[in-house]
Amino acid sequence: MPRTYNPQLGREQSYPYEKREEERDWHWGMVINTNRCINCNTCSFACKSTWTSGEGEEYMWWMNVETEPYGGYPMGWDMRLLDDLGADRTIFEAAEEGEQVRGYVAEKEDWEYPALGDDQSHGEYPAGDVVESDPHEEEYHDMWQFYLPRLCNHCKNPACLAACPRKAIYKREEDGIVLLDQERCRGYRRCVKACPYHKPMYNPETGISEKPVGCFPRIEDGNVPRCVSSCIGKTRLHGNINRGPDAGRPNGVSSAAAGRSPINYLVKSDEKVALPLYPQFGTQPQVFYMPPFHVPPEFLTQMFTPNVEEKRNDWPGSTYEESVKIIQRRARDPSHHVLGILQLFGATTRLIETYTVKENRVKGWDRKGKKVVDMPIEEPMEVREGEQWTNQ
Template sequence: MDIRSQISMVFHLDKCIGCHTCSVACKNIWTDRKGAEYQWWNNVETKPGTGYPGKWEDQDIYKGGWEKKSNGAGNGESGDIKLKGAGKRKGLGNIFHNPNLPVIDDYYEPFTYKYLDLIESPAGDDQPTARPVSLITGKHIDIKMGPNWDDDLGGSPDYARNDPNLKNLTPAEREAMFQLEKMAFFYLPRICNHCLNPGCVASCPSGALYKRGEDGIVLVNQEVCRGWRMCVTACPYKKTYYNWHTGKSEKCILCFPRIEAGLAPACMHSCVGRIRYLGVVLYDADKIQDVASAPEDELVNRHMDIMLDPNDPEVIEAAKQNGVADSTIRSAQASPIYKFVKEWGMALPLHSEFRTLPMLFYVPPLLPVMASLSRANNAEQAEKLGAKTKFWSDDWLYDTSTEELFGTIDQARFPLQYMANLFSAGDTDMVRERLMKLMAVRIHRRHVTVGDVSKEKADGALHEAGLTAEMADAIYYLTALAKFDDRFVIPAAHREQAIEMMEFTGDKKGNTGFGFKEGTAQRGL
């Protein structure tokens, strides 16, 4: 057992309102630079949709992630997985020209507008306009793509219908998603997953990418990076980016300078919907290879099983043996991630089938699933609603009744198979289980606060979803009421110890602040 700690995250999709505040916070801090204009280390996608870069989930195009060669053994002991589009043979063979590298047009050509023309144009018959100019060439361009170009275009032919996750949906299911009056979508915020088996690290010929041992954050050493660009191909989530100006790769650094200071990453801190949770989990690093090469149907469960119970005395003892700090173990015990993923079983990883073991988990969204439509009996509805509210002439109505528990999950207008393609490698049962829990918590809270649901009915719903009333209240608290310190349990970074390992702090006295990094400036001879 080789127990390590890992900073891990949960995004609660039911709470995401798609406001892109996270993206803007990240952009302003990290990627507002030449060559990085097109990079969105944090982006929010509308699903169904093609995302950013276009169709990133389609690995037949982008060749990201790992693929399992033989499916025979089944025990996954052999570790027989290979990088799909990179690795030692393919990476070095394609080093002069990487055929699987996305180009800037797959993202979008960054642009700005000539705002000054609005002010400085000479007087004339026409209103002056601010024409778009490319941030690469400086020339006028016709904008074809931009950040969040597919935002809210849930039913659109160009975006929603080209979503790679529609692959094993029946034509009827697809059409049901795209009819205007039935159309549904939700938001998927994405950052680097800081994977346990990162494809980017494995693909880097220079060895510039690495995983930090102490907290598992995946970083690019800019001094070592030589711009071979294999990481861009190998990351199946397309979360490593090539900076065309510096010739180096860049990626989400999980705001490690903030984390080391005990602050939440900027995207998480600024999240308006408070959908983001961050904490540390303990895991067994010896199991990474086995889990990453597990058969597809066991992959999701074995991925989540790699997390260890931080309250188990054996785990604590082994963690201490392995040098995990007490403060880190305490943080792991209070971690909202362990609760969401393991204790309550409510979160799932995104696209486990890429086999990188992502450490960002998503609570699947209940709302687009639950809000099924039924053809209302017009007369009856008119009688019921007409007196108090404006009656909608369309005879389709949202069915939000709680009379038939969980009934709507399976008859949803939003096919479970679609969610399963995103979060559980196609297994609808796993998604249904999570949605039932979300629904059960609502029914329970409705019983507690409104009271129109009977206790028997609420307890029945909880029982069916595998929860207790205490768990439901805890879930409710962490979902709806949680304060900053409940959502972000960040262990001390112990940087002071790191510094003392490398150098004697006395040597640095007088060298900080008004010190010299490269010696005093030479003046004359």
């Protein structure tokens, strides 16, 4: 089986498909700040009304929001697979004899309740009338829940693509979006079984499968996907994850806008604040999450880091758990630079290719070099003179 380096795991892994080794200049990516998500599902409905409102698509939610730790669509999707993988095997390395990928097909009833577990907290109500903060670590809560928006990750090692015997799934050269060619598909459903995030779905009316399309027509026009533009909590930023600090300026753009994309900074700079979901699956997902800062790090360590004891040199703490704590603190109390980038979330429907943070202003440019955002990072706060009003 071919080998490929996986930077999210910090090691080589097997991947059963000859992939393009060199990185694309432009690759679809997204950062989601879970601390801002309110589970309104505007993103889910925007996606559904755009892409999956036809016959046979009734149960298809390409975009869904789950309440952690009890929600899941399909039910139990992550725990079921993690139990099968054990300590340090990707889904490719744990494949059974004759298979390319380890996975499972969710049953019909697993798909029937996309809102199962919504708003259920983990932990017990303390006895007595007053809920007190946890004395062992005031930063974290005894009772907690958080919302996890889930979508196709347009992985760099897509399991759906590797599993299809018809080669009906491909990764676009220009932006890394993973698409399913419905003319080639014969409904084998290996993709449905293989994707550890369960995003390809079978349409019983047409007899072929469908998968999320990364809103490619909008990306081609320089706009962000519908789930990003519709998000009322301004939880998301979309863009070119591969645009690093040494990138030159786009054509016609002033030199002020040269350099990395804002999502590349959040994911890959020394100030890493966003993490991939279950990187231990080995697909190199390209949706990254700013972790919720009130949730105990033991839980998040399992969800957002490779499933191994040792820690890698490019992580900030001495263990993965310590690293997650540091990243949570950065999300709770962001640096001025990260605060500037956070203002770009939801600021425009145009796709922000480059940005600058200077003093109290953040600016963003689109792929054509047009300035699309120019705003203050912190607004002055006015304190009114005089006595506070009372009704006494």
